[in-house]
Amino acid sequence: MQGRDHILRIIGKIRKVLVDFYCVVTFFFIIWMYFLDDQNICAQYNVYKQCKKLEREHIYYTTHIQKIKEETKALLQEEERLEQLAREKYYMKKKQEDLYVIIRD
Template sequence: MSFFYNLKKNPFFKILTNIFVLILIPFLIWMLFFDDNSYLVHRKFDKEINDLENTVSFYEKKILEDKKTIKDLQDSLLLEKFAREKYLLKKENEDIYIIEFDTLKK
């Protein structure tokens, strides 16, 4: 009997038995884990948004690089150089030698 009497005098017990706390705790658990708009779902969406933003920035950089390449290819000498390096095109009566270096460390 004294155990329950001492328990009731404990301030922590008084707080936990408050009706508002008894309603608030299940509500918070529900909102954090089980609801359609739960914290876990929001974290997943935030991660997906960050991934998409990184993808957008990557493609924006690639677009800028391609625009620079297109601008450079307006010059006929650079166009010829690009075609030779990228597509291994050659002039008539010309031989091409491709030298590959082994980049793996042994």
């Protein structure tokens, strides 16, 4: 009986040491990965956020470019729209017309 109790105590001590060892190693691993490593979790999160931001910008600019291409195509095909753009944006006029620009505050 005493031999068995002695063996159980030894196994309990070994288990306690191993559990404490794994807890300490896990704690230091987490600290290392979160703060000390070059590719730590904070840096990875910042890279992830930047990547998502760039993807959103890419989608925005591709749709914007497509819209501008369609407008350019429409302007080149229709003389009336081209004249309207020239009058509204660049204040162009015909020779016999007077142009008044009203600036609203």
